[in-house]
Amino acid sequence: MKRHVLIFGLVGGLLIAILQYTEYRFVVIEHSVELYGALVAILFAAFGIWLGLRITRGRETIRETVVVREVLVAAEAAAPLASDAAxxxxxxxxxxxxxxxxxxxxxxxxxxxxxxxxxxxxxLFVSENTVKTHCARAFDKLGAARRTQAVLRGKELGLLP
Structure with a gap:
């Protein structure tokens, strides 16, 4: 009886080993291209994540440097009006x-x-393109090609202070 159990155990172990070998052969040898592709994809994904983190960390450092060196300039204060000036x-x-x-x-x-x-x-809570459109139309109506010409022409015509 012990002999039969031993033989069945050895045969079962041998069959499991053969099954494992054929599974290994099927997975590794038959699908080696897919495994290689997956390995390359994993490596590229890891490299992309590493590179992305490195680039974004560099930008944060630059932003911090810019913020630290930012110079605040006071807005132009309106000149007080004389009592008789309108x-x-x-x-x-x-x-x-x-x-x-x-x-x-x-x-x-x-x-x-x-x-x-x-x-x-x-x-003014509008888009930058809206401002460009209004500027272009105003410049055309004033006959100006540049901002400085438009302002000068507006002052000459009494439209601007």
Whole structure:
């Protein structure tokens, strides 16, 4: 009886070993291209994650450096008006004759203060493209090619202070 158990155990172990070998052969040898591809994909994914972390950590360092060296400049303070001086009012008749809208005049006033398109967009809660469109239309109506020409022409026509 012990002999039969021993033989059955050895045969079972041998069959398991053969099954493991054929499974190994099937998985490794038959699918070696897929395994190689998966290994390459894992390596590239790991390299991409490492590189991405390295790049983003570098940018954070640069941002911190820029923030540390940021210089705050006080906004221009409005000059106090003399007791007899009235606030500036644009020439509405000239504005209407040129066809300049109130929004274009508002943006032209902010251009005269020296604000960039991005700063104007932020202040007026519109997109930067909207500011560019209003600027272009106002410049065309004033016959100006550049911001400085538009501001100068607006002052000459009494539209800007």
């Amino acid at each position: 606030p500036f009012a644009p020439d509405t008749a000239r504005q209407q004759s040129l066809g300049i809208t109130a929004r274009e005049l508002e943006i032209l006033t902010l251009v005269a203060r020296g604000l960039s398109n991005r700063e104007i967009a932020t202040q």
